[in-house]
Amino acid sequence: MKVTFPHLGNTYICVKSILDDIGIDYVIPPFNNKRALELGTRYSPEMVCLPLKINIGNYIQAYEMGADTILMAGGCGPCRFGYYSQLHMEILKDAGFNMEVITLEGTDIMDLLSRIRSVVPGASELMKLPSVLLRAVEIAKRSDEIEMLAFRTRARESERGATDRIYNGFREKALRTAGTKNILKLLDETEAMLKSVHLDPDADPLKVGIVGEIYTGIEHFASFDIQHRLGRLGVEVDRKVTVSNWIIEHMLKKPLHLPRDMAFAEAAKPWLGAMIGGHAQETVGNAAIYAKSGYDGVIQIFPFSCMPEIVAESLLPSVERDLDIPVLTLIIDEMTGEAGYMTRIEAFIDMLEGRRENLERRKAHGMRKGKKAHDNIHA
């Protein structure tokens, strides 16, 4: 048995270290790439959402490298993600790729355990699992922190490209680093390196909050690397929806009935009164939180036809108006052209710059007119 799993940002680091520790043979598909997307598009139904297509591309590329078993997360709706693994199986079967899909989800804990048992080689490895998983949660958390740290330094670095070098190096090195303990060491090193990047002391970057669907937010390939590009344009980005957050809130706290961090739900309330699936509530709530904490703008990203995000998209103009924060919505599918997309982002950033200058000038002249918006920016 050779296991593989789909890519989602830095998740591979976390998953591979677990598989290393308990001795499961695995293949990591190549980082998301054009061919993965093309393969996925060829075999998937036309109207399904983009992440499913890229997943299929990952699987086929892993299959070519010898993988025969897929590990995949599940869910119970109403977002389509919950049924992904079922459709994956059907697609792979009809396309003639003989792969088994193991969905790590459990309506009850025994069911989940038996699924885990089916991949873990022996009893002694099973005993190791709890401590390995604890470290893996730590890894997920730390890799997200590294990414957020890189978002901050990239926008402020004095030498352009310094952050990218460290960050990309870290992703490459992680591929060759085995086991949770070594990965944790690598995370320490990377964090120290990122903290030593020389920053421009005068930098006062624009701040943009990224909201939207989780896959296109986290997987940079699926959003044309927008978050890194913004950083290179000298814009500091932030994103609250992360893998570790998902693991901690949904996979740990929810089943254990621990109190969850619902700040976004509270913040979303004036516009969206209920959980409707996917990340719509996070999108609306976090946009409001960004507006209230002085961000210059918000960018919503989601794959074409994503149902929860369409609801959020129709509510964001109200957030934009009520809290006076510019919002740009970007919708992505396999047909999206990169150039047009970048033009829109650059225009948005130009607008944010102009807007900030205007607000500052108004402040200098003591004009009352811009006061409300201004308070938002420097609150």
Next chain:
Amino acid sequence: MGAKIGIPGSLFYYRFASFWESFFTTLGFEVVVSDPTNKRILDDGVKSCVDEACLPIKLFYGHVLNLKDRVDYILVPRFTSISKNEYICPEFGGLPDMIRHTLKGLPKLIDTEVNMRKSARGGIKAAVEIGEVLGVDRRRTLRAFELAALNFRRDQFFTEFAESVQREDDSSCLECQKGENCPCPESQKSENCPRPGSICAGTGEPSLQNRRLCVGVIGHAYTVYDRYISMDLLRKLARHGVEARTIETVDEADINRHASTLPKPMFWNHGRLAYGAALHMAESSEVDGFIFLSSFGCGIDSFVNDLIERHVRRRFGIPLITMTIDEHTGEAGFNTRLEAFIDMLQWRRQNEGHVSASG
């Protein structure tokens, strides 16, 4: 009392019209249903809704606008779930918020959450809450709810369609448009004269060879029975002498029997119904083909229809076609595809060994 409750004639109106009308009239309110979908309603909806939403959601906006100035309340419940362990669609869940934040100057919205995911009592709870909004006491609401449940007819719109086809069938021959003066000899009328089809009777059919072509139309009730956006598909089929079956004509028990064969239960209400109904129609050899009537961008359909297609193809080899509709769909292209599909089904029956047209 006597306030006017506006019900947008879209989305779940096509599932619950009989229930809602009974419920609100029993409570002493006047029910006003928006006009049947027309170009104006569609255009109004398309103009006010985000581009990415599916056609039925856009249409709902249009129906709300249609009711805007002539009612005291508009019924826009937050539909989270109408069946155990199943959802409807995220867009249904967010609909009251979408409507409230996009359309201005509306009458009061009845936006009670309907959530029966854990238990069917969620429906009663929603009814009681709606009663409270309207200032009706609990006991009366519960009585109205019970009565409405008795009056609820799942196949209301299919029956209406079937009856209207039957009436046309009785009065005129659509092919020659001469009604009772149809020149076709009486003896041939039923066979050669392509008069509008009646409805598959399910069981007790004449032999397979002699019966008319029958097509399973798989789609959400709110697209299939909306005569405007479905391009009047059901009646078009009837005019071609093709019988139609829809999800609503299949017994729930049959649906559940087939849906339960899925390795993971589908967590969308429509998903279970569509899958179970389609597989039942296929397995019982009741249909010669399937038409998936789907709205562009419908997330549920993108999964469910694909799954049905794969399973039907693997197990039964029944032809199927997906007709996708959105606000730009042209009727001519739609008709051409439909006719080609029917021609193919007829050709298949005549030329493929397993079913002989000549007996």
